[in-house]
Amino acid sequence: MNMLKGVTIGQHYPADSMIHKMDARFKIIMILLYVVALFTAAGPISYIIMILFAMFVIVSAKIPYRLILRGLRPILWIVGFTLILHTFSTQEGTVIWQWSRFSIYNGGILRGIMMGLRLILLISITSLLTLTTTPIDLTDGLEALLKPFKKIGLPAHELAMMMTIALRFVPTLIEEADKIIKAQTARGADFEEGGLIARGKSMLPILVPLFISAFRRADDLAMAMEARCYRGGEHRTKMKELKSSMQDYMGLAILTLLLILMAFFRFAQIDSWQALL
Amino acid sequence: MSIKLKDVNLTYSPGTPFSADALIDVNLEIERNQIVAVIGHTGSGKSTLVQVMAGLQKPSSGEVLMDDFVMYKKDTDRKKLRRKVGMAFQYPEHQLFEETVERELSFGLVKQGRSSEEIQEQIHKAMHFSKLTDDMLIRSPFELSGGQMRRLAIASVIAMEPDYLILDEPTAGLDPAGRDEILSGLQAWQKETHKTVILVSHSMEDVAKLADQILVLANGRLLMSGSTAEVFSRSAELQQVGLDVPQMTALMLALREKGWDVPKYAMNVDEAFLAIRSVLRRARS
Numbered sequence: 001m002n003m004l005k006g007v008t009i010g011q012h013y014p015a016d017s018m019i020h021k022m023d024a025r026f027k028i029i030m031i032l033l034y035v036v037a038l039f040t041a042a043g044p045i046s047y048i049i050m051i052l053f054a055m056f057v058i059v060s061a062k063i064p065y066r067l068i069l070r071g072l073r074p075i076l077w078i079v080g081f082t083l084i085l086h087t088f089s090t091q092e093g094t095v096i097w098q099w100s101r102f103s104i105y106n107g108g109i110l111r112g113i114m115m116g117l118r119l120i121l122l123i124s125i126t127s128l129l130t131l132t133t134t135p136i137d138l139t140d141g142l143e144a145l146l147k148p149f150k151k152i153g154l155p156a157h158e159l160a161m162m163m164t165i166a167l168r169f170v171p172t173l174i175e176e177a178d179k180i181i182k183a184q185t186a187r188g189a190d191f192e193e194g195g196l197i198a199r200g201k202s203m204l205p206i207l208v209p210l211f212i213s214a215f216r217r218a219d220d221l222a223m224a225m226e227a228r229c230y231r232g233g234e235h236r237t238k239m240k241e242l243k244s245s246m247q248d249y250m251g252l253a254i255l256t257l258l259l260i261l262m263a264f265f266r267f268a269q270i271d272s273w274q275a276l277l
Numbered sequence: 278m279s280i281k282l283k284d285v286n287l288t289y290s291p292g293t294p295f296s297a298d299a300l301i302d303v304n305l306e307i308e309r310n311q312i313v314a315v316i317g318h319t320g321s322g323k324s325t326l327v328q329v330m331a332g333l334q335k336p337s338s339g340e341v342l343m344d345d346f347v348m349y350k351k352d353t354d355r356k357k358l359r360r361k362v363g364m365a366f367q368y369p370e371h372q373l374f375e376e377t378v379e380r381e382l383s384f385g386l387v388k389q390g391r392s393s394e395e396i397q398e399q400i401h402k403a404m405h406f407s408k409l410t411d412d413m414l415i416r417s418p419f420e421l422s423g424g425q426m427r428r429l430a431i432a433s434v435i436a437m438e439p440d441y442l443i444l445d446e447p448t449a450g451l452d453p454a455g456r457d458e459i460l461s462g463l464q465a466w467q468k469e470t471h472k473t474v475i476l477v478s479h480s481m482e483d484v485a486k487l488a489d490q491i492l493v494l495a496n497g498r499l500l501m502s503g504s505t506a507e508v509f510s511r512s513a514e515l516q517q518v519g520l521d522v523p524q525m526t527a528l529m530l531a532l533r534e535k536g537w538d539v540p541k542y543a544m545n546v547d548e549a550f551l552a553i554r555s556v557l558r559r560a561r562s
Contacts, residue, residue, distance in 0.1 A: 067293070182333045183372045186364035186443075187434060188385030190355065205384070208374035 011071075011171065013131040018247065019061035020132045024141025026248040031129050033255040038121055040262040043271035047117060053258060054125055061132050071127045072120060079116040086112035093277040107277055114273060130167070139164040140242055157232055165221070173214060180209050278344050280307040280330055280441060280473075285339035287325055299325040300336065301497040307490070309440070312467055312474045314484040314505075317494035318519040323477045324367070324445055326494060330475065331364040331443050343441070360389060363439030367446045369430035370423065378421075378429060379414040385437040399436045406462055407432035424455035431459065435466060444476040448483065456480075460487060485509065485523040485544045493520070510541035525549040 014020075019027075034053075041050050058068060086108055093107030130138065143160035150156050181191065184205040191202050265271040287300040299322045307313050307330075317323045328334035329341060332348050332355075341348040343361055363385075366372065375381040382403050386396045404411065407428035413421070418429055431447060447463070448456040464487055467474050478484050484491060484505070491508040493501040495518035501508050509515070512522040512530055522530070525543040529552065532539050537556055543549040 064293075179366060180372060182328065183364075183366045183369065186331055186333060186359075186362075186366070187372070188359050188388035188437060190388065205372075205374050209372050213371055 011131060012134055013063055013067060015062040015132075017060060017062040017132070019057065019128075021245075021247070022132075022251060023242055023244045023248045024133050024137040025144050025242055026244060026252055027129060027133060028138075028141050028145060030251055030255045031126060033252075033259050034125050035122060037255070037259040037262045038118060038125075040259065040266055041118075042262075042266040043273045044276060045271040046262050046265050047114065049258075049261070050121060051117070054121055057128060058124070061128060063128065063131055067131070068124050068127065072123055075119060075123055079119050082115045082119060083112035086115055092274070107274075110273055110276055135164055135167045137242070138167070140238065140240075144242060157236070161232075169214075169217065172217070173210070176213055177206060177210055180206050180213075278309045280344075280475075281305075281340075281342040282329070283340040283342070285329060285336045285341065287322075287329065287334065287336045291337065298497050300329070303339070303497075303499050305492060305499055305502055307473065307475065309473050310471045311489040312464070312476070312487050313490045313492065314488035315475065315477045315492045315494065316479075316481070316484060316520060317500075321494040321518070322497040323494055325497075326492075327364065327443050327445055327475060327477055330441070331362050332358050333364065356389075359385075360437070361439060362441040362443065363434040363437050364443040365431045365434045365445065365447060367449055368427075369434075369447075370426035373418045373426060373430055376417060377415050378409065378418050381418050381429060382433050382436050385433060389437060399438070403432040403436035406435055406466055408458065408462070424451055424458065427451065427455070428459060428462070431463075438470075439472070441473045441475065444474070446477050446479065448478070448480070456483070463487070481509075481521050481523045485526070493518070505544070506542045512541075 034050075038050055041047055058065060087104055088102065088108065090108035090111045091103075091105055093105045093110070095103050096106050096109075097104040133141070139160040142163060143156050146154060146156035146159060185191070187205075189202060189205050191199065191206075282303050282305050285300055285303040287298070289295070289297045289299055303326065315323045315327060325334060329336050330343075332341075332343075332353075335349045343358070346358065346361065347353065348358065373381055375384060379400060382400045383396050386399055391399070400414075404414070407425070409421075409425060409429065409432075413425075418426060421429060427447070431444065435442065444463070447459055451459070460483055463474060463476075466472075476487070488505050491501070491503065491505055492499060493508060493515065500518060501511065501514070509522050509526045512526065515522055521527070523544065525545055525548065526541075528549055529539050529541060529543045532553070533541065537553075538559075539552045539556055543552055
């Protein structure tokens with residue numbers, strides 16, 4: 001019944017750690033660097049380094065690993081799908097299993113595992129960003145990073161505001177959806193029976209009220225903001241200015257090194273997954 | 278025939294920093310054919326408790342029995358359970374979604390697999406409860422007024438004829454007239470069908486007017502349970518957990534403090550009037 005229990009996107013986990021204290025701007029850049037490094041990683045050694053690094057960050061952020069695992073649950077089927085797709089479509093290495101026109105190569109399995117790992121690391125590390133940063137810091141950071149693009153007409157403040165609001169309402173809407181599911185269940189709806197089409201149809205009693213309530217909330221929020229004379233980015237000052245410290249620069253340096261290392265391993269062909277075949 | 282809760286505990290998000298005990302060692306029994314009110318301060322676990330009773334929120338431990346029916350077991354027949362207990366949440370009009378009033382009312386009935394004659398009959402009864410006219414059947418529920426939408430949403434649960442009807446603050450956010458319409462409708466429905474109505478309420482006046490039995494919750498524990506007169510005569514304890522007593526009961530208690538010999542509890546103005554008059558008459562003679 002609690003289908004939405006596991007959603008951790010946008011959730012903040014308060015704790016007293018080095019990672020929590022870092023400047024949001026730096027954190028966003030570091031996450032980007034990590035993601036680029038992750039896609040540059042070419043072989044088993046690189047992956048082990050990336051995994052160890054992610055684990056190190058999670059541990060030093062004092063985030064319970066169970067929370068990360070729970071956040072991964074919704075993407076498990078995508079990981080599984082990726083694994084299967086790569087297993088059947090890649091034709092590298094040696095054939096280890098064959099049945100009429102289908103054949104599985106050991107390269108396919110390896111590639112599938114790597115893609116799966118890539119997804120898992122990607123989600124873990126990006127969920128770490130919202131887990132360790134309050135939504136307000138996060139959007140402040142984003143706004144600061146987008147500011148240079150204002151010259152070419154990018155509405156940095158407005159975008160950041162939209163992000164804040166979206167993030168802010170994720171848990172609210174989840175709660176709302178949970179309540180609507182319960183309410184419709186009490187009215188006799190059954191979401192766990194029937195085939196695919198029946199199940200799809202049974203989503204209607206959830207989606208219609210959810211949309212109505214989302215619009216109502218948006219309306220209320222717009223009204224409340226206007227009542228407090230909200231006017232967007234012009235001449236707006238901040239109560240809390242973002243401050244960077246030595247730790248932030250060190251973190252940035254470490255991530256840059258990580259990326260260089262991954263690129264070096266890849267282009268010097270020191271590490272490649274084909275070597276495992 | 279009753280709802281029975283045995284050692285029910287419920288913790289939300291256990292094992293996280295957001296972990297919260299909503300219900301602690303709750304034991305209670307609700308007999309059939311009466312109106313039961315659940316009262317308590319905000320965050321006392323009222324809503325959680327009624328959701329547990331409605332089979333919508335599995336408790337962390339403990340047993341929930343509905344008549345001869347054990348809830349939250351793997352092999353619990355959900356279809357049968359849904360015929361036994363119906364629930365309308367706070368602001369139930371937010372759950373409306375169908376294209377017409379008629380389809381809204383028949384939603385649960387169709388899911389129950391009733392015949393079309395039966396469905397028509399139940400819709401008719403539900404329309405009577407919701408005090409909507411037949412020409413509204415083909416209208417969109419979103420064209421109705423707030424009070425009408427509320428009544429329609431509650432009627433759609435009533436149409437399913439649950440043995441136990443659970444309502445979480447059915448009058449929240451309504452004006453006094455809308456409030457009276459719903460409460461008197463519920464009372465009439467209960468008298469007619471002899472079913473059990475369990476309602477969460479913040480208004481002590483409403484509770485005094487309607488309820489046969491009251492459950493008082495405080496910080497997730499069952500603080501009191503008993504007849505309306507019994508519970509409201511323990512006003513000091515109620516006030517300790519941030520609850521009021523009905524105004525007339527408060528008056529009786531104030532008079533008693535001054536040495537008047539009036540009962541501890543008065544449900545409404547008429548009762549208070551009679552009590553005060555009899556004291557005055559005795560004093561004169």
